[in-house]
Amino acid sequence: MSVEPLDGLRVFERGWLSSNNLLIHAAPGEPGAVLVDTGHVNHAPQTVVLVREALAGRPLARIVNTHLHSDHCGGNAALQQALAAPVSVPPGQASAVRDWDEDALSYQATGQRMARFALQAEIAPGDRFVAGAREWEVLAAPGHDPHSVMLFDRAHGVLASADALWEHGFGVVFPELEGEPGFDDVAEVLETIAALPVRLVVPGHGAPFADVATALERARSRIAGFKADPARHARHAIKVLVKYHLMEERAQPLAALLDWAEATPLLHRSWALHPPRGTARPRDWLLQVLEELAAAGVLARDGEIVRDV
Numbered sequence: 001m002s003v004e005p006l007d008g009l010r011v012f013e014r015g016w017l018s019s020n021n022l023l024i025h026a027a028p029g030e031p032g033a034v035l036v037d038t039g040h041v042n043h044a045p046q047t048v049v050l051v052r053e054a055l056a057g058r059p060l061a062r063i064v065n066t067h068l069h070s071d072h073c074g075g076n077a078a079l080q081q082a083l084a085a086p087v088s089v090p091p092g093q094a095s096a097v098r099d100w101d102e103d104a105l106s107y108q109a110t111g112q113r114m115a116r117f118a119l120q121a122e123i124a125p126g127d128r129f130v131a132g133a134r135e136w137e138v139l140a141a142p143g144h145d146p147h148s149v150m151l152f153d154r155a156h157g158v159l160a161s162a163d164a165l166w167e168h169g170f171g172v173v174f175p176e177l178e179g180e181p182g183f184d185d186v187a188e189v190l191e192t193i194a195a196l197p198v199r200l201v202v203p204g205h206g207a208p209f210a211d212v213a214t215a216l217e218r219a220r221s222r223i224a225g226f227k228a229d230p231a232r233h234a235r236h237a238i239k240v241l242v243k244y245h246l247m248e249e250r251a252q253p254l255a256a257l258l259d260w261a262e263a264t265p266l267l268h269r270s271w272a273l274h275p276p277r278g279t280a281r282p283r284d285w286l287l288q289v290l291e292e293l294a295a296a297g298v299l300a301r302d303g304e305i306v307r308d309v
Contacts, residue, residue, distance in 0.1 A: 005199050037066055173233060242290070
C-alpha cells in the first residue's frame with residue numbers, strides 16, 4: 001500500500017509574518033515529534049497552542065530550524081519554555097546563537113524583533129535523521145540565506161524547501177543586499193531541487209504543492225530577471241522589509257517609520273548599492289516605496305499614521 005506524502009505529518013500554513021511549520025509526528029519507538037521552524041515571535045503564543053493541540057499530550061523531541069530569519073525561529077523560545085524542546089540550527093550560525101550576536105543573526109541589520117533562545121545541537125548539509133519513520137536528508141540551500149538548509153524525505157518525495165522554493169517564487173536574496181553574491185546560489189539550488197524525485201513541496205510560505213516543474217520554471221524566470229536587473233531585486237526587497245516591519249507593528253506614525261528606516265543598516269547598504277533617482281538618503285527611498293505600496297493596497301496612510309493592510 002502506497003503512503004500518501006503527508007501521512008504522519010502536519011503542516012501549519014501560517015500567515016506571512018510567520019513561516020509555515022511542519023510537525024513530524026513520532027512513529028512507535030521514537031522519543032517524540034520533530035517540529036521544523038516555529039514562526040515569528042509575535043505569533044509565538046499561537047504557535048504553542050497549535051503544536052500542543054497537534055501533539056495531544058505527546059512529547060516534542062526536537063525543533064529543527066531551516067535557517068534563522070526571524071519568521072522561522074521566532075517561536076523557539078516560547079516552545080522551549082512550554083515543552084522543553086531542544087533546538088537544532090544550521091552550523092554557520094550556531095556560534096552567533098550561543099553568543100546571541102543579533103548583528104550576525106541579521107536582526108539588527110533588518111530591524112526585526114526576535115526572542116533569544118538556547119541552542120542544543122547543529123544540523124548540517126549531509127546529515128540524515130529519522131523522524132516519523134522517515135529518513136530526512138539535510139540539503140544545503142544557500143541564496144536566500146547563506147546558511148539555509150532544506151529537508152528531503154526521498155522515500156516519499158517530500159521536500160521541506162524553506163524559502164528556497166515557493167509555488168510562486170522564493171525568498172529575498174539577502175546576500176545581494178549586502179553586496180555579496182547570491183543569485184547564482186539560488187539558481188544552483190533550483191537545479192538541485194529539479195534533480196530530486198520530489199512529489200510534494202512543503203514551502204516556507206504558502207500551501208504545499210505538487211506541480212514542482214511549473215514552480216521551478218517560475219522561479220528560474222524570476223532569478224534570471226533579478227540577475228539582469230539587480231536594482232529591481234533591491235527595490236522588491238525593500239518593499240518586503242517595509243511590509244514585514246508594518247506587519248510587526250500593525251500601525252506606526254510616519255515619523256517613527258522613517259526613523260526606523262534611518263536606523264536599519266540593511267536599508268542603508270541596499271540604497272548605497274542601488275540608489276534610485278531623486279533619493280539623497282534612504283529616507284527618501286522609503287517615501288517612494290511607501291507611495292508604491294499604498295497605491296498597490298498593501299498598506300494605508302491615515303494622515304501621519306501608516307497602517308498594515
